[in-house]
Amino acid sequence: MYLPRHFSLLIAPPAWGKTRLFRQWLTTASVPFLYVSPLRALANEVALAAREVAPAWAPRGKQEWKSATAAWLEARGPRVLIVTPEQVATLEWEELARRQPETVVVWDEIHLVALWGESFRPAMLEGWWGFCASGLAGVGLTATA
Numbered sequence: 001m002y003l004p005r006h007f008s009l010l011i012a013p014p015a016w017g018k019t020r021l022f023r024q025w026l027t028t029a030s031v032p033f034l035y036v037s038p039l040r041a042l043a044n045e046v047a048l049a050a051r052e053v054a055p056a057w058a059p060r061g062k063q064e065w066k067s068a069t070a071a072w073l074e075a076r077g078p079r080v081l082i083v084t085p086e087q088v089a090t091l092e093w094e095e096l097a098r099r100q101p102e103t104v105v106v107w108d109e110i111h112l113v114a115l116w117g118e119s120f121r122p123a124m125l126e127g128w129w130g131f132c133a134s135g136l137a138g139v140g141l142t143a144t145a
Contacts, residue, residue, distance in 0.1 A: 004102070018143075034104070038085055058082040059083070086121075097135055110142045113128045
C-alpha cells in the first residue's frame with residue numbers, strides 16, 4: 001500500500017475500515033509511522049487501535065509533544081506518532097528524513113488539506129508542504145474525493 005518515496009491515495013467510504021487497515025499495517029510492517037489527523041476524536045480512535053499492536057504516542061501539549069517525539073524517534077520497529085496538523089507543521093522534516101528515512105506518513109482526511117489549508121487551518125498546508133519536500137513515503141486516507 002505504500003512505497004518508499006511515493007505517495008498513495010486510499011479512497012474508501014466512511015466506516016469501511018481505514019483504521020483497521022492501518023492497524024494491520026502496524027502488525028506487518030517494520031517501519032515507523034507518523035499519523036496526521038486533523039480531528040482529535042479520530043486521532044484518539046487510531047491511538048487506541050494502534051496501542052493494541054505497537055507502541056503509539058498521541059501527544060496533546062507542547063511538553064508532551066517534545067517527549068513523545070523524542071521517544072518515537074528513539075524507539076525501534078513498528079510504532080506510530082499520532083499528531084495534529086499544528087504539531088506536524090513544527091516538525092523538522094529534513095531532520096526526520098535523515099534520522100528515519102523509512103518513515104511512512106499517513107494523512108487522515110487528506111481532502112481537508114485543500115479544503116482547510118489556505119484559510120481555516122494554515123498549519124495543515126505548511127505541514128503538507130514540509131512533507132512533500134521530505135521525500136518520505138506517504139499514504140492519504142479519505143472518504144471524500
